[in-house]
Amino acid sequence: xxxxxxxxxxxxxxxxxxxxxxxxxxxxxxxxxxxxxxxxxxxxxxxxxxxxxxxxxxxxxxxxxxxxxxxxxxxxxxxxxxxxxxxxxxxxxxxxxxxxxxxxxxxxxxxxxxxxxxxxxxxxxxxxxxxxxxxxxxxxxxxxxxxxxxxxxxxxxxxxxxxxxxxxxxxxxxxxxxxxxxxxxxxxxxxxxxxxxxxxxxxxxxxxxxxxxxxxxxxxxxxxxxxxxxxxxxxxxxxxxxxxxxxxxxxxxxxxxxxxxxxxxxxxxxxxxxx
Numbered sequence: 001x002x003x004x005x006x007x008x009x010x011x012x013x014x015x016x017x018x019x020x021x022x023x024x025x026x027x028x029x030x031x032x033x034x035x036x037x038x039x040x041x042x043x044x045x046x047x048x049x050x051x052x053x054x055x056x057x058x059x060x061x062x063x064x065x066x067x068x069x070x071x072x073x074x075x076x077x078x079x080x081x082x083x084x085x086x087x088x089x090x091x092x093x094x095x096x097x098x099x100x101x102x103x104x105x106x107x108x109x110x111x112x113x114x115x116x117x118x119x120x121x122x123x124x125x126x127x128x129x130x131x132x133x134x135x136x137x138x139x140x141x142x143x144x145x146x147x148x149x150x151x152x153x154x155x156x157x158x159x160x161x162x163x164x165x166x167x168x169x170x171x172x173x174x175x176x177x178x179x180x181x182x183x184x185x186x187x188x189x190x191x192x193x194x195x196x197x198x199x200x201x202x203x204x205x206x207x208x209x210x211x212x213x214x215x216x217x218x219x220x221x222x223x224x225x226x227x228x229x230x231x232x233x234x235x236x237x238x239x240x241x242x243x244x245x246x247x248x249x250x251x252x253x254x255x256x257x258x259x260x261x262x263x264x265x266x267x268x269x270x271x272x273x274x275x
Contacts, residue, residue: 001090001270002137010091011132013184014164015196021083022146022191029074030103031148034214037065038105046071048237052102062110064102068216070240075101079218079245084144085264087195088220091139094261097223098248099231106213110206115176118163118201130164130199139164139197140222147188148214155208157186157194164199176203223252 002010010016042051049071052064069075078084079098088096129140145157158176161184174182185205186194196202207213221231233241233249241249244260252258 001086001268006087007132007135007137011137011165013159013161014130014200015159015161015186015194016087017186017188018083018087018193018195020189020191021081021193022078024191026074026077027148027191029072030078030146030216031214033068033072033074034103034105034148034212037068037103038063038212048234058111060109060111062104062106062113064104064217066100066102067234068103069098069101069245070234070237075103075216076242076245078146078216079248080260080264082264082267084193084195084218086268088142088144089261089264091137091142091197092220092222093136093138093255094257094265095223095252095255096220096248096258096261097225097231097251098245099219099221101219102217104213104215104217106204106207106215108207108209112176112206113204115160115170115174115201115203117198118160118166118170130197139199140225141198142220143196143198144218144220145194145196146216146218147192147194148190148216149209149211150189151187151213152209153185153187155185155205156188156213157202158205159184159186159196159200159202161200163201164197166201170201176205223250223256223258224254 006016037045037049045065048067049065050067052066069079079101131138160170160182176183188194232251233246238246247258247260
């Protein structure tokens with residue numbers, strides 16, 4: 001399902017750009033919802049939406065609204081987007097689990113996002129495994145950054161290409177504002193997707209445009225990974241999502257092929273149980 005060039009690019013850089021993977025109509029709908037929800041206080045958000053908070057959160061920290069796939073079908077379509085799933089299935093060897101969706105909004109007042117992911121103290125986090133063996137690539141934790149706006153150079157997503165394979169801690173002097181060849185700043189259009197392994201060291205430059213940067217981060221893992229048992233669907237909202245998405249959110253046994261995966265593979269002309 002991945003071309004030889006896509007395998008080469010992902011192995012080399014740790015990310016792929018999927019141009020125009022999301023329809024303009026769905027992009028517009030998500031922009032409308034983003035503007036509506038981000039204008040509300042947390043208490044006024046429709047359940048089960050909630051804003052992500054951690055001890056480092058400040059007034060200038062970009063807001064992230066999670067669990068959006070339970071509230072509107074446009075995000076349900078996004079999770080099962082054929083172009084995104086083509087890559088996710090290949091990278092998880094047909095054993096994916098949907099971990100969650102986050103709808104983020106950055107303004108010119110928002111903080112930049114420092115580098116995270118990649119190697120810490122010379123070691124990769126065990127949940128962020130990456131391998132390239134026997135002509136295939138494999139990743140246990142993936143993030144599809146779906147841009148809902150055009151993102152020009154000089155702002156937005158940055159990463160250290162190839163850092164998903166590094167065995168050495170990042171030097172203290174390397175910063176998100178460094179340019180090539182050490183740091184990539186990925187310019188995309190509305191409807192494009194930057195799909196990357198969380199083993200990649202990545203961050204975001206401060207947003208510079210008049211209107212907000214709106215992004216949906218759709219996260220996937222391998223359905224049998226050791227860190228997956230704490231995840232899974234929200235049972236009290238099971239009726240709010242389609243059966244295929246409910247199944248995709250579930251933990252599964254090692255190499256167990258889900259029904260939704262079989263359907264996707266058949267749609268892609270890749271049907272047939274092989275593991």
